[in-house]
Structures are given as C-alpha cells and as structure tokens.
Amino acid sequence: MSKYTELKREVYEANMELQNRGLVIYTFGNVSQIDRAAGVVAIKPSGVSYDAMKPEDIVVVDLENNIVEGTMRPSSDTKTHTHLYRHFADIGGVTHTHSTYATAWAQAKQSIPCLGTTHADYVHGDIVCTRVLTDEQVQGDYEEETGIQITEAYQNRDPKAAPMVIVAGHAPFTWGKDGAESVYHAALLEEIARMAYLTRTLDPKAEPLKQAILDKHYLRKHGKDAYYGQSK
Amino acid sequence: MSKYTELKREVYEANMELQNRGLVIYTFGNVSQIDRAAGVVAIKPSGVSYDAMKPEDIVVVDLENNIVEGTMRPSSDTKTHTHLYRHFADIGGVTHTHSTYATAWAQAKQSIPCLGTTHADYVHGDIVCTRVLTDEQVQGDYEEETGIQITEAYQNRDPKAAPMVIVAGHAPFTWGKDGAESVYHAALLEEIARMAYLTRTLDPKAEPLKQAILDKHYLRKHGKDAYYGQSK
Amino acid sequence: MSKYTELKREVYEANMELQNRGLVIYTFGNVSQIDRAAGVVAIKPSGVSYDAMKPEDIVVVDLENNIVEGTMRPSSDTKTHTHLYRHFADIGGVTHTHSTYATAWAQAKQSIPCLGTTHADYVHGDIVCTRVLTDEQVQGDYEEETGIQITEAYQNRDPKAAPMVIVAGHAPFTWGKDGAESVYHAALLEEIARMAYLTRTLDPKAEPLKQAILDKHYLRKHGKDAYYGQSK
Amino acid sequence: MSKYTELKREVYEANMELQNRGLVIYTFGNVSQIDRAAGVVAIKPSGVSYDAMKPEDIVVVDLENNIVEGTMRPSSDTKTHTHLYRHFADIGGVTHTHSTYATAWAQAKQSIPCLGTTHADYVHGDIVCTRVLTDEQVQGDYEEETGIQITEAYQNRDPKAAPMVIVAGHAPFTWGKDGAESVYHAALLEEIARMAYLTRTLDPKAEPLKQAILDKHYLRKHGKDAYYGQSK
Structure with missing residues (x-):
C-alpha cells in the first residue's frame, strides 16, 4: 500500500469529474493535486482515456518532475503544473482542459472581460489571456515556458482572486485549494x-x-465580510 | 412536524426542477414560494448544491427577511424575493437563475424584443431589461435595490402579463402563481x-x-376568451 | 373499443417522438395523422404535457374540425392541420413544432437557402418562409389563415418535394406519408x-x-432512378 | 460462418460509435474498414438506421465496388470510400458524416485554419476544403468524383498528417489506421x-x-521524438 493512495484517489476522482461535466473528450485534459508536506504532485497519466483510467494509474512526481511513484508516463503538461505549484504558494490543485468556449477565447487571443455578475462572483477583473510565446520559447522547454507565460501574467495579480487563465492560442488552466x-x-x-x-x-x-x-x-462571496453560503 | 412541511417540500421540488431542466449548475439559482395567509416565504438555503439539498434545508422567512424556521442561512438573494412579494400582490412564487441565454441578454443590457409567437404566447410585449444600478445603490442595500430595479421597471406594466424580467448586467428573475x-x-x-x-x-x-x-x-392563451388548453 | 384505437396509438407515439428527439418542451408542438378512407384526423389534445398524455387522450376530428371522438379539446392548431389535409391530397401526417433553429429562421422571416447536400437530400430547393399575415387575417380565423399562408406558398410547388415550410414570425410545419x-x-x-x-x-x-x-x-434519393436505401 | 465475421463486427461497432458520439442522426453517415490482404472493404448498408442495424447487415465489397458478401445494398457513398483506399495506401478505415459544425464549414466552402493547439495536435496545417465539382462531374460518376475531389486536394499533402477533409457544399470525410x-x-x-x-x-x-x-x-504527438501518450 502506497503512502500516496489517498492523494491518487482524489486526483483520479477529480479527473473523472472533468469527463462527467462534459469538459473533455477522449484523452483531453488533466488534473493534478499537490501534497505540500511531502513535496509531491499526483497527476493524470499521459494519453490515457477516462474510461480506461484507474486510480493506481495516477502518477506521482516531485516538483522537479521526477517520477516518485507510478508505472506510466505523467501528463505531457506536467512541467506546466509543477511550475504553477512552485510559483503560486497557496494553490493545491491545477486543471487543464480544452473546453470549447474557453478555448475559443484562447484562439481569439482575447482576455474575457467581466460582463456580468456570474463572472464577478468568481473572478475579480478580467480572465486574462497570456501573451504569445516567441519561437525560441516554443522550441525550447515548451511546457515549462507555458507555465512561465502564466506566472508572468500574474506578476501584479493575486492567483486566488483570479483562479483561471487563458493561454493564447492554446486553452485554459485553472487552480484551487485542491484538485476538485x-x-x-x-x-x-x-x-x-x-x-x-x-x-x-x-x-x-x-x-x-x-x-x-x-x-x-x-x-460578498470572498471578502472578509462575505455573506454568501453557509460557512463564515 | 413543522406547519411549513408541505410548503418546504414544494419549494424543494421547484428548486430541484431548476437543475433537472438544465437551468443551473452547482449552487446557481434559487426558487421561493409564499404562503400569503401565514405571511411567510420558503426559499433555498444559500450556497447549497442541488445534489446535497434536502427538503428540511429549505429556510422559512417573513416578509421582512427574518428567519421563522430553519437552521441554514437563506439565499443571499432573499431580499430581492421578498421585495417582489411585497410589491406584486398576485404572485405566489419567484425564481432566479443565471441561465445562459437570458444572462447573455442581461449582460448586453438589452430587452428581448417580441420576435415571434413563442414569445407572444407567454409575454405581452418586450421582456424588459432593467436600468443599471448607481454606485450608491450597489454599495447600499444591494439585494433590496435589485428588487427596486425590477419593480420600477413595472410601474406601467402588469406583472402577470410579463412574468419575467432581465436585470441589467446580472441575470433573470421570473414569477408565477407558485414556485413551480x-x-x-x-x-x-x-x-x-x-x-x-x-x-x-x-x-x-x-x-x-x-x-x-x-x-x-x-x-388566445390568456385573455377572457382563451381557447388554448383544457381548462376554460 | 374504438375503431380509431390504432390510429390514436400511432398519433400518440408520433407525438412522444417529438419529445424524445428534443424538438419540443412542455406542451409545445403537435402531430396529427389522417385516415383518408374514414375522413378523420387524430391529433394531440391542446395544452397537455407529453409526460401526462396517454393514447386515449388523442382527439379524433373530421375535416371540418368537428370532434368525432375524444373527451379533450383538440390542439388549438387543428384548423391548420385540416386545411393542409384538404389541400395536399397525398399527405398522411402533419407536425408542428417550435424547434429552436427552424423558429429562428421563421422569426428572421427568411427562407432557408439550399447551402449543402444535407438539405438537397430531402428538399428540392429553398425551405420557403411564408408571407406575413395581414391584420385582418390575424383577427379573423387565425389558425385557418395560417393554413392558407402555407398552401398559398405552395401554389407552384410540389408538397412532396418540399415537405417542410416555415411560417413567418411563428414556426415550422412539416408533413409526410404519416405522422411518424x-x-x-x-x-x-x-x-x-x-x-x-x-x-x-x-x-x-x-x-x-x-x-x-x-x-x-x-x-438519387427520390427520383425514379433512386439508388439510396434498400427498397426499390 | 463467414471469413469476414470479425471485419464486419469491427465495422458494425465503428458505425455504432458514430451514433454514440452524437455525430449522426437517423441513417446519416457511414464507416468502412479494409482488409488489404483479402482486398475487400466492409461498409455500412445504405439507408439503414443505427438502431435497426446488425453486424451481419454490414456489406463486403471489393475495391471495384462489387459485392463479395452481404444481402443488402452497400452505402451509396461506397465508391468514394474505395477510391480513397485505392489512392491512400496506408489507410485502413474511412468515415463519412454530416456532423453539424464540420458541415457548416463545408457549406461555407472554407478550409478550417489552424487557430489553436487542439487542431495542431491532430492535423499539420489547414483542414482543407476541396474545390467544387463541375456540372459534368456531378452528372457523371458522382460518388467516384467525390473521391477524386479529395485525392486531388492531397496531391502535395500526406494523408496521415491530415486525416480529415471537407468536401465543398457537402460534408467531411476522415480516415485512420482502421474504422475505429x-x-x-x-x-x-x-x-x-x-x-x-x-x-x-x-x-x-x-x-x-x-x-x-x-x-x-x-x-510532440506524431514526430519521431513524440513524447505524448504511453507508447514510444
């Protein structure tokens, strides 16, 4: 019995929720979750379909992307996930999808303006679209550079006040206190x-x-005097 | 056994119907129903997901928003609901959603013109979009002001001939003889x-x-000589 | 046992298929089928929801809209259906829906041009949008006038080569050899x-x-030398 | 027991997957798969609905479109499929659908530009829209000409680097190593x-x-140094 069994089960369930919510088809997308105390991240294996995936297929890596546990290759986007965990100290989970409408905004290379209260309830300001990578960045350490694209867009922005971003020409990444x-x-x-x-x-x-x-x-949802929901 | 058991059950079922019809995701939306004789309104608790909600979680408040029965906080939109019950004497139920297309019109701050008979079957004229709140109104008693936005838009309009409205920059409210x-x-x-x-x-x-x-x-559906449906 | 039991069962099932195919919500839409030998038309009752409807609720009327059998009111669109049966000698079934995209074209008051082979496989030419009714026609025998709108649009057109039409500002009507x-x-x-x-x-x-x-x-689907499908 | 039983079963299942994925309605679409050693292609029968179809209904033809096994007519698009097998030596399966968005691009007679990485993950460059057929081609051997439309568009293009094409005014064809x-x-x-x-x-x-x-x-998915997925 692995000491990461519970972590892997939570990551497995968060990944399956992607499919249940209609946010992915086939092998699209991936979710990870970090155990900060152990310094490890559990993440979906690369190119495995949701119907075929089992909890024990989840791969555990350290923050330098070395495999700690697992027999499969981790998601090809793993370096983007670990980059985010290293730079956003308070986040516990990361999701990447190619969900249809968010990806359309990414392809249009436009930030999503705050047009209504549905948006304002969750994100304080625009949902930012990153800059486009240079050719050198693409040809270099591409998945790490995707992480850099994101963290550069947050230099003057609190990741908790905008837990979602759009990568230009690509698709969204989101984060939260855990994978779920x-x-x-x-x-x-x-x-x-x-x-x-x-x-x-x-x-x-x-x-x-x-x-x-x-x-x-x-x-009203997130400030110190928030009054939405049941908890204080 | 509460004397509001039946009222709470009806409100529970009306809320669940929101999810069954695909009008809400997660904790979005809320339905209430009034018992005019008792002077109380039953409403969805705040921030509770539809899958987790039980009939006994429904909160009963009076028309001044005081909790009469229930252990949870009522919807953060409760003041908008009670404002509508106080000003629209003939309505028995109120629904608030962020349903996708209605919200898009709200975000465009446009009334929906009557372009066809599907609309004309249910609403006599435009589905009105309210004016935008002033900063003072937003910073004041916000949910009460949302109710005021709506009732001001109905100063020369019969709530029964147009049982649906769009709140600018926000989302729709609708009403009827009961929650359902x-x-x-x-x-x-x-x-x-x-x-x-x-x-x-x-x-x-x-x-x-x-x-x-x-x-x-x-x-033909709503006039004194209506001939649609089975009842007179 | 009614002599129309089988006709009513077929009309019931055709109506239920409307809901199964996602073409209607609530009480929207109606299907009828004619028994030419008996000179009767079976049609959905007015304002009854699909989940509540039973085969015995189907109403049988003659071609002058008199009820021959049934305890409920027939669809408020019955006069449009019987008008079509009287003028299109070869049709055996009629359907009316407010399906979303077809209704959008009706609201835009535009015929649907033949933009591709999906359309050409079923309709030879445009899917015509009728003219708009005059105020006098609306205030007169409205549902009969809706039938007249349609048959006037087919004065130089074969109903079998274009078994679907869009009524301006309203929604589509379609027909076929039977209700199904x-x-x-x-x-x-x-x-x-x-x-x-x-x-x-x-x-x-x-x-x-x-x-x-x-x-x-x-x-290739409908001509005398058709080679699509298994029959012929 | 036919020597093509397994081939027919695979083609049956690939056709059913079209319906399961929401890519077809009624009798729309068809999938085939080739057995290169035997020189035969198994394909959906013409005009049969997915719910009614059985594995034994699949028709086996040779590359000149002669029926080798089966009691039903093969798909009316069979000549397009066999044309593709004759000209694209490495493909093992072909699918034709009228899926909604791909067909809209076909009707607009536009190639789909590569606007994002979702596209780039599967197709190297545009998804090409073919030229329009001349009247002579339409009136001649139409389904063969549709195959010619496609292979002409691939004169300077590797079918494996772009396993999907859009036929102008019609709908898409796609291929792969097998029907699935x-x-x-x-x-x-x-x-x-x-x-x-x-x-x-x-x-x-x-x-x-x-x-x-x-x-x-x-x-990163398809080159010699690909690192996506589990296989080398």
Missing part, C-alpha cells in the same frame, strides 16, 4: 466564457460591468 | 432568449412581431 | 436549419448549391 | 470545427497559429 476545486473553476470558466461569447456576438460593443458591482459581487 | 410556475417561466424565458439570440445574430435588423399577432397569441 | 414521417421531417428540418444558421453566421455571403448538385442529391 | 480511428478523427474534426466557428464569429480576423507552435504540437 480546480475542476470546479474549470467548469465555471467554461460557463462564463460561453456567456461572454453570446454577449459579444449579440453586441460586439457590450461594456464590462462597473467597478462597484464587480467589487460588490466578488466581495 | 415561476420555474416554468424561467425555462420558457431561456428558450425565448435563445431563439431571439439566434434570430438577431442571423439578422441584426430582424423586426418585432406586428401588434395584431402579438395580441392574438397572448390573448 | 412528418416528425422525421421536423427533425431533419431542425438539423438543416441549424447547419444553415452556422453557415450564414460564419459567412453571410455563403452561396446556395449549384443546381446540378441540388438535382443530383435530391434525385 | 477514422471515427475518432471524425469526432475530433467536429470539435475542432466547432472551436474554429466560435473563434471566427468572436473575431473574424483571428489569425492562425504561428508555424513554430503548429510544428511543436503536431510533432
């Missing part, structure tokens, strides 16, 4: 991206929310 | 909003229905 | 309407198919 | 087509990916 919450944010992003798509195609000049409403909605 | 009918109106609104979106993106200059057809369709 | 085939045409229309919507929003100037391909596809 | 992989490519094409539609309607000027990223994504 990062999947929840991936599902919310897809819905926000879809609403924003519909709004902008209905009216290309639709304006973002005023700052006051944006603050109000975000803070 | 308010959910029915939420589902119809989403379908009407989707058809109107498709029509306007196919032809941005698509014209509303002529008044004669609008009157005919609304009145 | 009219539902099949309703489902095909919705898919054709969706493809045409996507094509025109991708490229507003997209051109119709050339006549040669249009003829080829229609005739 | 050709269905996989049909499903990927539909998702890529949908993302590209959303991107272009969000921003009609959205630019294709840079060549460096296009190469990187395709080659």
Whole structure:
C-alpha cells in the first residue's frame, strides 16, 4: 500500500469529474493535486482515456518532475503544473482542459472581460489571456515556458482572486485549494466564457460591468465580510 | 412536524426542477414560494448544491427577511424575493437563475424584443431589461435595490402579463402563481432568449412581431376568451 | 373499443417522438395523422404535457374540425392541420413544432437557402418562409389563415418535394406519408436549419448549391432512378 | 460462418460509435474498414438506421465496388470510400458524416485554419476544403468524383498528417489506421470545427497559429521524438 493512495484517489476522482461535466473528450485534459508536506504532485497519466483510467494509474512526481511513484508516463503538461505549484504558494490543485468556449477565447487571443455578475462572483477583473510565446520559447522547454507565460501574467495579480487563465492560442488552466476545486473553476470558466461569447456576438460593443458591482459581487462571496453560503 | 412541511417540500421540488431542466449548475439559482395567509416565504438555503439539498434545508422567512424556521442561512438573494412579494400582490412564487441565454441578454443590457409567437404566447410585449444600478445603490442595500430595479421597471406594466424580467448586467428573475410556475417561466424565458439570440445574430435588423399577432397569441392563451388548453 | 384505437396509438407515439428527439418542451408542438378512407384526423389534445398524455387522450376530428371522438379539446392548431389535409391530397401526417433553429429562421422571416447536400437530400430547393399575415387575417380565423399562408406558398410547388415550410414570425410545419414521417421531417428540418444558421453566421455571403448538385442529391434519393436505401 | 465475421463486427461497432458520439442522426453517415490482404472493404448498408442495424447487415465489397458478401445494398457513398483506399495506401478505415459544425464549414466552402493547439495536435496545417465539382462531374460518376475531389486536394499533402477533409457544399470525410480511428478523427474534426466557428464569429480576423507552435504540437504527438501518450 502506497503512502500516496489517498492523494491518487482524489486526483483520479477529480479527473473523472472533468469527463462527467462534459469538459473533455477522449484523452483531453488533466488534473493534478499537490501534497505540500511531502513535496509531491499526483497527476493524470499521459494519453490515457477516462474510461480506461484507474486510480493506481495516477502518477506521482516531485516538483522537479521526477517520477516518485507510478508505472506510466505523467501528463505531457506536467512541467506546466509543477511550475504553477512552485510559483503560486497557496494553490493545491491545477486543471487543464480544452473546453470549447474557453478555448475559443484562447484562439481569439482575447482576455474575457467581466460582463456580468456570474463572472464577478468568481473572478475579480478580467480572465486574462497570456501573451504569445516567441519561437525560441516554443522550441525550447515548451511546457515549462507555458507555465512561465502564466506566472508572468500574474506578476501584479493575486492567483486566488483570479483562479483561471487563458493561454493564447492554446486553452485554459485553472487552480484551487485542491484538485476538485480546480475542476470546479474549470467548469465555471467554461460557463462564463460561453456567456461572454453570446454577449459579444449579440453586441460586439457590450461594456464590462462597473467597478462597484464587480467589487460588490466578488466581495460578498470572498471578502472578509462575505455573506454568501453557509460557512463564515 | 413543522406547519411549513408541505410548503418546504414544494419549494424543494421547484428548486430541484431548476437543475433537472438544465437551468443551473452547482449552487446557481434559487426558487421561493409564499404562503400569503401565514405571511411567510420558503426559499433555498444559500450556497447549497442541488445534489446535497434536502427538503428540511429549505429556510422559512417573513416578509421582512427574518428567519421563522430553519437552521441554514437563506439565499443571499432573499431580499430581492421578498421585495417582489411585497410589491406584486398576485404572485405566489419567484425564481432566479443565471441561465445562459437570458444572462447573455442581461449582460448586453438589452430587452428581448417580441420576435415571434413563442414569445407572444407567454409575454405581452418586450421582456424588459432593467436600468443599471448607481454606485450608491450597489454599495447600499444591494439585494433590496435589485428588487427596486425590477419593480420600477413595472410601474406601467402588469406583472402577470410579463412574468419575467432581465436585470441589467446580472441575470433573470421570473414569477408565477407558485414556485413551480415561476420555474416554468424561467425555462420558457431561456428558450425565448435563445431563439431571439439566434434570430438577431442571423439578422441584426430582424423586426418585432406586428401588434395584431402579438395580441392574438397572448390573448388566445390568456385573455377572457382563451381557447388554448383544457381548462376554460 | 374504438375503431380509431390504432390510429390514436400511432398519433400518440408520433407525438412522444417529438419529445424524445428534443424538438419540443412542455406542451409545445403537435402531430396529427389522417385516415383518408374514414375522413378523420387524430391529433394531440391542446395544452397537455407529453409526460401526462396517454393514447386515449388523442382527439379524433373530421375535416371540418368537428370532434368525432375524444373527451379533450383538440390542439388549438387543428384548423391548420385540416386545411393542409384538404389541400395536399397525398399527405398522411402533419407536425408542428417550435424547434429552436427552424423558429429562428421563421422569426428572421427568411427562407432557408439550399447551402449543402444535407438539405438537397430531402428538399428540392429553398425551405420557403411564408408571407406575413395581414391584420385582418390575424383577427379573423387565425389558425385557418395560417393554413392558407402555407398552401398559398405552395401554389407552384410540389408538397412532396418540399415537405417542410416555415411560417413567418411563428414556426415550422412539416408533413409526410404519416405522422411518424412528418416528425422525421421536423427533425431533419431542425438539423438543416441549424447547419444553415452556422453557415450564414460564419459567412453571410455563403452561396446556395449549384443546381446540378441540388438535382443530383435530391434525385438519387427520390427520383425514379433512386439508388439510396434498400427498397426499390 | 463467414471469413469476414470479425471485419464486419469491427465495422458494425465503428458505425455504432458514430451514433454514440452524437455525430449522426437517423441513417446519416457511414464507416468502412479494409482488409488489404483479402482486398475487400466492409461498409455500412445504405439507408439503414443505427438502431435497426446488425453486424451481419454490414456489406463486403471489393475495391471495384462489387459485392463479395452481404444481402443488402452497400452505402451509396461506397465508391468514394474505395477510391480513397485505392489512392491512400496506408489507410485502413474511412468515415463519412454530416456532423453539424464540420458541415457548416463545408457549406461555407472554407478550409478550417489552424487557430489553436487542439487542431495542431491532430492535423499539420489547414483542414482543407476541396474545390467544387463541375456540372459534368456531378452528372457523371458522382460518388467516384467525390473521391477524386479529395485525392486531388492531397496531391502535395500526406494523408496521415491530415486525416480529415471537407468536401465543398457537402460534408467531411476522415480516415485512420482502421474504422475505429477514422471515427475518432471524425469526432475530433467536429470539435475542432466547432472551436474554429466560435473563434471566427468572436473575431473574424483571428489569425492562425504561428508555424513554430503548429510544428511543436503536431510533432510532440506524431514526430519521431513524440513524447505524448504511453507508447514510444
């Protein structure tokens, strides 16, 4: 019995939730979760379909991407995940999908403006689209560079106030306190991206929310005086 | 055994119908129903997922938003619901969703014009989008102000002839004779909003229905000489 | 035991197929089928939901809309159905839906051009949108006038070569050799309407198919030398 | 017991997967698979619905379209399939669908540009739209000419680097090492087509990916140094 059995089971279930929510097809997407005390990350194996995957297939790596436990190759996006864990000290889980509407925004290389309170409830400001990589970065350590694309976009931004980002020409990454919450944010992003798509195609000049409403909605859920939900 | 058991069960079922109809994800949305004789409103608890919710979790409040029965916090939108019950004397249920197409119209801050008979069968005229709140209103009693946004839009309008409204930058509210009918109106609104979106993106200059057809369709279902359906 | 038991069962099943195919919600839509020998039409009752409907609820009327058998009111669209049976001698079933994409074209008051072979396989030419009714027609015998709208659009057109039409500002009607085939045409229309919507929003100037391909596809399925399928 | 029993079973299952993935309705679409050693192709029978079809209904033909085994007519598109097998020496399966978004691009007569890495992961460059047939070609051996349309578009293109094509005014064809992989490519094409539609309607000027990223994504999955997935 591995000491990572519980971690791997949680990561397995978070990955399966991706498929249950309709956020992935075939082998698309991957979820990871970190055990900060042990310094390890559990992540989906590369190219395995959700229907075939078992909890014991989850791969455990350290923060330098060395395999600690597992017989399969980890996701080809592993270096992006570990980069995020090394730079965002408070996050516990990361999700990558190619969900349809969020990916359309990525392909249009546009940040998603905050057009309504659905967005403001979860993200304080735009959902940022990263810059495009240079040819040198693509030809270099590509998956690490994708992580760098993301963390550079957060130099003046709190990862917890915007737990989702769009990588230009590629697709979204989201994060949370654990793998499950990062999947929840991936599902919310897809819905926000879809609403924003519909709004902008209905009216290309639709304006973002005023700052006051944006603050109000975000803070009633996430501020120190939050009053949404059952916990304090 | 509470004297509100039956009311809470009906409100529970109306809330579950929101999820069954695909109008909400996660904890989005809420339905309430009033017992006018008792002066109480039963409403979904705040931030509880539909899969986890039980009938006994439904919260009962009075029209001034005081908890009468229940161990959980009521929906953070409760003040909007009670405002509507106080101002619209004939309604028995209220639904709030962030359903996708209706929310896109809210984010575009546009009323939905009556483009066809599907709309005319249920709403006599536009589905109105409210004005935008001032910063002072947002920073004040926000959920009460949302109710005020709605009732101000109905100063010259019969709530029964248009049982659905779009709150600018936010999302729809609908109502009916009870919670179940308010959910029915939420589902119809989403379908009407989707058809109107498709029509306007196919032809941005698509014209509303002529008044004669609008009157005919609304009145064959709702006028004193209505001949649709089985009841008189 | 009624002599219309089998007719009513077939009409019941054709109506249920509307819901199974996702072409209707709640009480939307209706299917009828004629027994030409008996001179009667069986049709969905008005305003009854699909989940509640039973085969014995189907109403039998004659071609002048008098109830021959049944305890419920027939569909409020009955006069449109009987008008079509009186004027299109070869049809055996009629379906009316408010399916989403076909209704969007109706609301845009545009005929659906033949943009591809999916369309050409079933309809020889445009799927015509009728003219708009005059106020006098709306205020007169409205449902009969809707039938007149349709048959006037077919004065120089074979109903079998185009078993689907769009009523301006309203929604589609389709027909076939029986109720089941009219539902099949309703489902095909919705898919054709969706493809045409996507094509025109991708490229507003997209051109119709050339006549040669249009003829080829229609005739390989429907001409005297048809070679698609197993019969013939 | 036929010597083609296993081939027919695989083709049956690949055809059923088309329906399971939502890529076809009714009798739309068809999948074939070749046994190169035996010189035969197994293919769906013409005009049979997926729910009614049985493994023994699959028809076996030779590469000149003569029936080798089977009691039903083969798909009316058989000549297109055999044309592809004769000209693309390395393919083992072919799929034809009228999936909605891919067909919209075909109707717009536009190639799908490579707008993101989802596309680049599977196709190296545009997903090409063929030229339009001349009237003479349509009136001649139409299904053979459709195959010629496709192979002409691949004169300077490797079929394995772009296992999917769009036939102008018609719909897509895809291929793979066997019938199952050709269905996989049909499903990927539909998702890529949908993302590209959303991107272009969000921003009609959205630019294709840079060549460096296009190469990187395709080659990390398909090049000699591929590192995606579990096999070498």
